[in-house]
Amino acid sequence: MIVRRIGTWPNWDWRSQFEEIERMRRLLESMSGPMIREPSAGVFPLMNVTEDSDSYYVRAELPGIRTEDLEISVTGNGISISGERKIPDAGTDAVYHRKERDAGRFSRMLSLPGQIDSAKAEADVADGVLTVVLPKSETAKPRQIAIKTA
Numbered sequence: 001m002i003v004r005r006i007g008t009w010p011n012w013d014w015r016s017q018f019e020e021i022e023r024m025r026r027l028l029e030s031m032s033g034p035m036i037r038e039p040s041a042g043v044f045p046l047m048n049v050t051e052d053s054d055s056y057y058v059r060a061e062l063p064g065i066r067t068e069d070l071e072i073s074v075t076g077n078g079i080s081i082s083g084e085r086k087i088p089d090a091g092t093d094a095v096y097h098r099k100e101r102d103a104g105r106f107s108r109m110l111s112l113p114g115q116i117d118s119a120k121a122e123a124d125v126a127d128g129v130l131t132v133v134l135p136k137s138e139t140a141k142p143r144q145i146a147i148k149t150a
Contacts, residue, residue, distance in 0.1 A: 047061075056112050056136065061128060067125055074116060077112045077115050085104060087103040116134040116136060121135070
């Protein structure tokens with residue numbers, strides 16, 4: 001049996017298969033709007049949580065937020081950071097070409113892997129980074145057990 005090629009079909013080159021998928025995606029988007037949405041602002045604030053043998057450390061990026069606009073709560077094995085981000089109004093004549101920074105209230109709650117001593121918790125802000133030091137409770141700290149010999 002002889003198969004006659006019409007144009008470039010059938011072409012089993014892997015690049016043309018992906019080009020065909022891309023062509024179909026563009027066709028579907030033209031009928032129903034974008035299939036892949038623009039990335040959103042995401043979770044705010046961004047946080048890192050680390051630990052050593054004595055404490056947990058929570059570091060949150062909070063550029064431009066005043067300490068008066070922050071609220072930190074610590075209980076058991078969790079921490080809550082909430083507040084309000086205020087962005088100066090650009091004016092009524094401003095035309096935005098891109099707007100990625102949102103103003104408004106935010107709240108993040110995290111569970112930590114162990115119990116903390118909330119009475120000894122401390123917080124500090126430097127260069128737009130909030131650092132919260134959460135000492136581990138005595139029951140959560142690793143304990144060395146002596147082995148008795150007979």
